Amino acid sequence: MLQVTVAGLKLENPLMLASGILDQNGYTMKRILESGAAAVVTKSIGSEPRDGYLPPVIYPIEGGLLNAVGLSNPGIDNIGGEIKIALSAGKPVIGSIFGSTPDEFLKLAISMEEYGVSAVELNLSCPHVQGYGTEVGSDPVLVRNIVKNLKGSLRIPVFSKLSPNVNSVLEIARAASDSDALVLINTVKGMAIDIVAKRPVLSNIYGGLSGSAIKSVGLRYVYEVKREMDIDIIGVGGIENYQDALEYIMAGSKALQIGTALGKFGKSIFYRISTELAEYLSKNNIRSVMDLVGAAQI
Amino acid sequence: MLQVTVAGLKLENPLMLASGILDQNGYTMKRILESGAAAVVTKSIGSEPRDGYLPPVIYPIEGGLLNAVGLSNPGIDNIGGEIKIALSAGKPVIGSIFGSTPDEFLKLAISMEEYGVSAVELNLSCPHVQGYGTEVGSDPVLVRNIVKNLKGSLRIPVFSKLSPNVNSVLEIARAASDSDALVLINTVKGMAIDIVAKRPVLSNIYGGLSGSAIKSVGLRYVYEVKREMDIDIIGVGGIENYQDALEYIMAGSKALQIGTALGKFGKSIFYRISTELAEYLSKNNIRSVMDLVGAAQI
Amino acid sequence: MINSTIVEKIRETPSTITFRFYWEEKVLPGQFIMIWVPGYGEIPMSLSFTGKKKGITVKAYGVPSRKLQELEPGDRIFFMGPYGKPFTESHGKRLLIGSGSGMASLLPLVNQDSTVIVSARNREELLYIGKMQAERVVTITDDGSSGFKGLPHEYLASMDLSVFQRLYVCGPEVMMFKLLPLLMKAGVKAEFSLERSMKCGIGICDSCSIDGFQLCTEGPVVSIEKLSGLNEFGKWKLDHSGKRIEV
């Protein structure tokens, strides 16, 4: 009833862990899979180890979080062990990667494939690191080349994760249309100032806004892209309960990712939402959650 | 202590009413001025009367509102009477206008000047009406021409209100740099779905997100533009209390606009925030609120 | 949106239908909800029943109200609310004056101490007649097909209003505008429920404003003292575009 197939990938329920939240340590990913997530996406991994920015890198504000972690990651050569630990839970692990060029993305993706991930997710959307993320993901030609290059060389599916911080998400979505799925959305660029210290709180000044504050923005992108394109969509942004999940599904998402809500509700959120979704389906005599995908498209 | 001068305009305090909230009826604007707002901005006015979209046009969600009013307005020929009523409060009224071409903006602005407004605010940013707003405001060449054209022909100052729904706000801000002030930001495009009705709630499907959910986004634009440009900025987006006001001021705003918070707190919000700001200034021995403008720039 | 299932549909008059549905929320007489008719609009409606089993009484005007009337028991209605300030409760004898669908907001105030004046275009459009547990029910019709022929202010001119602790009035603005001088002169305590177009219900859109007051948050119930000070009452309102037009 809760099973979905997205980008050819079978998931026991539509809920995955979003990249960057509780997913650098293999044991944590394993525990999240054991807590009911159908899959986890690793923290975005680059070619070299990066310490990221000086804390504060995460700051809670009304309705969500601001983060500028700065793509801290151990580098592709050091992540295999964590993925192995995570895979021991017996569920799909998705490898998130970030790079600057089609070649760099390809190298990272190939390593991920070797580590045994079920799909790669291209981070074309991190809003706060120069040379990566949105800077790459707002250039349609580059995006097209990155995706094409990968699709020719990988056996596993490719997800492209897009940024809301661009003029036209549709343009970028079209450029990434060779992907097996689009992941919508990454964080919205924002900032916070401490009025007593009289300075920005995040050491990077700007960060990405996540959490319920961006739910309506994420929904809008899912809906808009679904309306125009025939491609699998994974919705992400501010999902906290089964109602939010249903909104994203009815907008056009086949699967969902959850990040910030883990801070507020803990890891049991996966179990809670999938139980509630199952109850909703039985109560409404709906055979499969797949039947609701895009139901709100008018 | 609370007096500010923005774009050459003297205001008794930094707080104005934002365009589109409680500002189509002259008596309402008058009452808001009497409740402590230093100025009001009219609803955005176009060349012809427009009914706007079918309701629902405003929908409260967590952390804010979604709206797609659809630029309903009585047309420039019918707004003079309302402005006259508002002006009887003895405080500045700012005329917001929207058009498609430099000439249309100019005609509207000249009428506004004749009606006695203290400044015109160009709506280059409404996210949900085709042919206007963001569609105009994301074209740097058009923006430059609109502003140039006005600056040559008006005696009153020109504010340009920009959209966060563009690739690079800085590019548009630079295009609008002949303005006397920039107003940052308009609403962020979003949507909501009713999962029981299985359809978008707003009749226009998409709407603009306002309220506390977008505060961090507005702050970021104010900060970013202030950092790069030497121009007066009026901050708007999610201001609900004096702390929010200080964040915007320290980011670089000389004046502020308040919209959505009127629904939650009523018209007394102007009086409350200006009283609290005054208390803050005395307590911290700060002579003028102007001394704090941009204080958080590092 | 809040939603509930319609459990009962009652035809009141040729143009008016009452829907009943369960909703736990505490609502007071005079408050209203904004009903969403998906695909056709959103319209304000008073609660004509304010117990746990709530009710609205809908008159057919334009498209949204007509579409609303098409709903059947088992269908869902969608709404937000409750909104607005209620009528002030009072003890002792009360006089209710309701014209047309205006009776809907007064129905929850009807009790055994009430005298109710129900007015309508004609006999068939009189609302709730014979269903009210009131001390006295008076009917007024434009065409004289039932009761007094004329308008409420004409009928009231001959009444002794001093026996009533409080008067409650709801109906077309012209009707209330004509009534106001008479009630002012009589020096009675009275409250009026006003109507303006409403697009938000939460004091944001300005479409319901009268003299700078938002009827959705500061009304729709307005005291006689306040009403008598309003410049726009009975004279001006804004149309959907915001253009000033005569009431």
Add this chain to the structure above:
Amino acid sequence: MINSTIVEKIRETPSTITFRFYWEEKVLPGQFIMIWVPGYGEIPMSLSFTGKKKGITVKAYGVPSRKLQELEPGDRIFFMGPYGKPFTESHGKRLLIGSGSGMASLLPLVNQDSTVIVSARNREELLYIGKMQAERVVTITDDGSSGFKGLPHEYLASMDLSVFQRLYVCGPEVMMFKLLPLLMKAGVKAEFSLERSMKCGIGICDSCSIDGFQLCTEGPVVSIEKLSGLNEFGKWKLDHSGKRIEV
């Protein structure tokens, strides 16, 4: 951010300083705050005083802790919290074992029924000695400059632990790792306060995780039963980049 004014600055040892400040919040022993040192970082600190007049005891390591130490009375400190699960309260005799700055989180547990083992590199670095209202205070130094020369687990080998209702341990991970088998064997009730790098305090960033548990929300206090089941304890942690390194 929460902020408060430093009202007192006390040099405890050559490397360690206590700051006192008022903060109304109810905080329990073992809980911590994230201190923002504007421009220099953000670091977790246990509350060494948990009454209304709170306190932290800061040891100088890298840049943020050094910059923090430069603050003076009258300056503001910025922080968030409190975070984490506290130590379990207990009645009767308790044994506290604190090494280095680890004593900071144990200080609020000290009472007249406590035996306190304070260990440090040398005599000068022993924390709070002579200030504690404890039944007994034992000192241990690496160099023997005060008390027992050696490490806590060596000293404890000769102690009768059965007299204590509960043990509380905080110090470097290697110290606690060496202590664990001995305490397991003794079969005592014990709690350990663990340390990992922390970037959020709210269970989001994964930098503080050990075996899938987030120390910021599910710790930092961990029971002996739980600790003995952890694969990573005493062996592995992730560096700032997330790279797995030996503890």
